[in-house]
Amino acid sequence: MLKYKPATNFQLVFFVFLTGVFFLINPRVQAQFMGPEAYIDREGVWKSKFIAVCWEQKPDKYIDQRRFVREAVATYIGSEGGNSKYIFLETEEGVWPECNKDNHVPGIWIKIRDITPRSQVGRQYVRDAAGNKLKLKGEPQSLPTRMILNFEFEQTVSVKNLCFRSGLNLKECIEVVAVHEFLHALSFLHEQLRSDADPECKELWERKRDVIGYDPDFAETDYDPDSIMNYCGDIYKSPIQLSNTDKHMLIKIMEF
Numbered sequence: 250m251l252k253y254k255p256a257t258n259f260q261l262v263f264f265v266f267l268t269g270v271f272f273l274i275n276p277r278v279q280a281q282f283m284g285p286e287a288y289i290d291r292e293g294v295w296k297s298k299f300i301a302v303c304w305e306q307k308p309d310k311y312i313d314q315r316r317f318v319r320e321a322v323a324t325y326i327g328s329e330g331g332n333s334k335y336i337f338l339e340t341e342e343g344v345w346p347e348c349n350k351d352n353h354v355p356g357i358w359i360k361i362r363d364i365t366p367r368s369q370v371g372r373q374y375v376r377d378a379a380g381n382k383l384k385l386k387g388e389p390q391s392l393p394t395r396m397i398l399n400f401e402f403e404q405t406v407s408v409k410n411l412c413f414r415s416g417l418n419l420k421e422c423i424e425v426v427a428v429h430e431f432l433h434a435l436s437f438l439h440e441q442l443r444s445d446a447d448p449e450c451k452e453l454w455e456r457k458r459d460v461i462g463y464d465p466d467f468a469e470t471d472y473d474p475d476s477i478m479n480y481c482g483d484i485y486k487s488p489i490q491l492s493n494t495d496k497h498m499l500i501k502i503m504e505f
């Protein structure tokens with residue numbers, strides 16, 4: 250019968266060393282040790298780089314404004330501008346189509362309304378009252394991530410005033426708001442919600458109802474006053490500016 254020779258101390262030490270090297274070079278293991286460098290909801294991170302986007306209204310109105318949004322998102326968030334690998338799917342005509350209400354494929358569904366723009370944070374799932382994902386045949390059931398964008402700002406003058414005060418015109422205002430909302434849709438939370446945010450800033454926003462996510466995480470990283478997700482900074486910069494941390498996170502988030 251074949252018998253294995255007992256390992257020497259040297260062989261055991263070498264084996265432990267090799268295992269350590271494997272864990273350090275394996276990107277999946279690295280992802281577990283590497284903290285995100287912004288404030289995100291880990292539960293909402295999209296697992297695929299391809300994300301469908303559609304409009305809830307018919308395509309005959311706001312043609313230019315829809316294009317401003319699509320181009321700004323491609324430039325500042327999508328793979329075109331190089332800040333991430335996310336690809337926001339377009340039709341062959343190079344537009345985002347009208348949403349198919351009968352087919353709730355996971356994606357970002359945009360409604361155009363003259364109210365305060367907003368977006369659900371990250372990918373959405375059917376949940377029970379306690380917030381647990383409900384499963385069907387062992388798989389969590391997806392829902393569209395709903396977003397509202399504003400192309401008029403006639404009823405919501407405050408947003409327009411913030412843009413204008415920072416020197417933005419209406420087109421740039423539509424673009425910067427869209428970039429902010431799309432980062433929410435990719436699971437970014439407001440930076441001022443972090444426990445280590447500037448106390449004065451936190452106090453200012455403490456009583457405002459806000460989404461805190463299902464699994465909010467910023468690990469050991471620092472609060473980022475320059476984030477486009479930080480209401481206490483100037484998010485309405487012209488030209489649009491993602492902070493270095495925002496950009497870093499857009500790449501890192503895909504490893505989660």
Ligand SMILES: [Zn+2]
Nearest residue numbers: 429430433439
């Ligand atoms: Zn926001």
